[in-house]
Each structure stands twice: as C-alpha cells, then as structure tokens.
Amino acid sequence: NKKFSKIKACDFIKEVLVKKIGTKHLIIGYNHRFGRGGEGDYSTIKQCTESLDFMVEQIQGFQTEEGTISSSSIREALLKGRIEDANNWLGYYYSISGTIIKGRQIGRLMGFPTANIKPDYQYKLIPGNGIYAVEVKLESTTYPGMMSIGSNPTVNEDPGKRFIEVNILNFDGNIYGRSISVIFRKRLRDEIKFENTSQLAEQIKLDRQQVLQLLA
Known part of the structure; x- marks a missing residue:
C-alpha cells in the first residue's frame, strides 16, 4: 500500500527484515533495489546492518554473449518460445x-x-x-x-x-x-x-x- 511504499530503506531492514521476520542472512541480486524511491541497494544494507547480527551477500549477474541474464530476460525467452535459451540460463x-x-x-x-x-x-x-x-x-x-x-x-x-x-x-x-x-x-x-x-x-x-x- 501507499504507506508501506514510503518506508525508508534502513527502516525496512531493521523493522521488517530483522525485527518482524527475523532475517539473519540475506542474498540479493546484483541490481536489486528496495525502499522508498528505490534508495536501498547492497551498500545501503551493509551500512544499515553494521551493528546488527545480520549478513548480506550479493550475487553477480550471469554473463553471456547477449549480456547479463536476468529474470526478465528468462521470462521473455519463455514467452517467445525460446525454450533452449531459457533452459540454459535457468540451469535446468x-x-x-x-x-x-x-x-x-x-x-x-x-x-x-x-x-x-x-x-x-x-x-x-x-x-x-x-x-x-x-x-x-x-x-x-x-x-x-x-x-x-x-x-x-x-x-x-x-x-x-x-x-x-x-x-x-x-x-x-x-x-x-x-x-x-x-x-x-x-x-x-x-x-x-x-x-x-x-x-x-x-x-x-x-x-x-x-x-x-x-x-x-
């Protein structure tokens, strides 16, 4: 909802991920952003959790001749019937x-x-x-x-x-x-x-x- 969308990145980490959910280890994608206006990224999480019992890990993008593979590119391949590309990128x-x-x-x-x-x-x-x-x-x-x-x-x-x-x-x-x-x-x-x-x-x-x- 509108109120939730205005939560600042650090507040979201501390109040939702840590206090409410109890997250200890978070894995995010190479281009993941969150929080109000997309202000939060990997660096933000690191800074906001320095004093917390919390570990964050960033996964780098998978590179091919066509560029970086993302969930969007896999969905596009599936929708266009390029099943062999999708299978290759998914790994299964x-x-x-x-x-x-x-x-x-x-x-x-x-x-x-x-x-x-x-x-x-x-x-x-x-x-x-x-x-x-x-x-x-x-x-x-x-x-x-x-x-x-x-x-x-x-x-x-x-x-x-x-x-x-x-x-x-x-x-x-x-x-x-x-x-x-x-x-x-x-x-x-x-x-x-x-x-x-x-x-x-x-x-x-x-x-x-x-x-x-x-x-x-």
Missing part, C-alpha cells in the same frame, strides 16, 4: 504441472490422442505458442511427448482461445483427472494452419519422429 529444464481435463478429442480422431492440461498455478508462465519436444511424468514413469501450445488454427476458429495439450508417446490409457508434469526439452516449430486435418496429421508424424530421435 523448465516445466509445468497440472491436471488432465477432457478436451475436444480431435487428436484422438486423427490417431494422436492428447491430454489437455489445466495448470496447477494460475500465474505459472506458459511458454510461447508452438510445438515442443517434452518429457511427460505420470506418477513415477516418464514418457516422451509432443506438446502443442496455442490456438490449434487448423481445427479451431477462435484465435483467442489457447490450448495446452500433450500427445504422450508409447502410452495408452484413461488419465482424466490425474496429475501430470511436462518438462520442456526443445521447440520443434511454430503453429501452422493447414488446409485440412490430413495435412496436419502428416506433419504430426514428422514431429513424432523428431521427438523420438531427440528423447530416445
């Missing part, structure tokens, strides 16, 4: 989890049944539209899979509606209502609007071959 494979819900079953009619996913967390960032090679975790078993994120333009006339669905390879079973985790390995291609579902099915066969080659 990005993933989402959710519950399998009933969809339109168009994929099943084409020979490629998909599990439609309702994400567990409302604010979880979903990568940009496209087709991805993924690993699918169902309980203790991991399967290769093809994930489609987007509007499914060949079979859907509403471009504003977004679907998150995965075709689980080497699997057959009723999994509605079950929990699922999807680990993103590689972006295969953009969404394409084909003239008919036969052309779409042929492309999905090619996508499947790529996934099996990558994750076999």
Whole structure:
C-alpha cells in the first residue's frame, strides 16, 4: 500500500527484515533495489546492518554473449518460445504441472490422442505458442511427448482461445483427472494452419519422429 511504499530503506531492514521476520542472512541480486524511491541497494544494507547480527551477500549477474541474464530476460525467452535459451540460463529444464481435463478429442480422431492440461498455478508462465519436444511424468514413469501450445488454427476458429495439450508417446490409457508434469526439452516449430486435418496429421508424424530421435 501507499504507506508501506514510503518506508525508508534502513527502516525496512531493521523493522521488517530483522525485527518482524527475523532475517539473519540475506542474498540479493546484483541490481536489486528496495525502499522508498528505490534508495536501498547492497551498500545501503551493509551500512544499515553494521551493528546488527545480520549478513548480506550479493550475487553477480550471469554473463553471456547477449549480456547479463536476468529474470526478465528468462521470462521473455519463455514467452517467445525460446525454450533452449531459457533452459540454459535457468540451469535446468523448465516445466509445468497440472491436471488432465477432457478436451475436444480431435487428436484422438486423427490417431494422436492428447491430454489437455489445466495448470496447477494460475500465474505459472506458459511458454510461447508452438510445438515442443517434452518429457511427460505420470506418477513415477516418464514418457516422451509432443506438446502443442496455442490456438490449434487448423481445427479451431477462435484465435483467442489457447490450448495446452500433450500427445504422450508409447502410452495408452484413461488419465482424466490425474496429475501430470511436462518438462520442456526443445521447440520443434511454430503453429501452422493447414488446409485440412490430413495435412496436419502428416506433419504430426514428422514431429513424432523428431521427438523420438531427440528423447530416445
């Protein structure tokens, strides 16, 4: 709120971090700022806590050919579907989890049944539209899979509606209502609007071959 936003940096450290929360060791990013008007930084924390039982540590930025990597650059990469960049910068494979819900079953009619996913967390960032090679975790078993994120333009006339669905390879079973985790390995291609579902099915066969080659 407005009152909280006016707290001075030193007051925030002493009254909130130390007295209220009981912080003993604080780790901050290389460009972190806080307090009224963003006046607080690493030097401010050091000065304000000299007489307190408090340790502060500053983490330096991760450098690449593109510059310093930040949480903002990782989010941008995910939103643009640059999953390999995001994975590299994160240091692990990005993933989402959710519950399998009933969809339109168009994929099943084409020979490629998909599990439609309702994400567990409302604010979880979903990568940009496209087709991805993924690993699918169902309980203790991991399967290769093809994930489609987007509007499914060949079979859907509403471009504003977004679907998150995965075709689980080497699997057959009723999994509605079950929990699922999807680990993103590689972006295969953009969404394409084909003239008919036969052309779409042929492309999905090619996508499947790529996934099996990558994750076999």
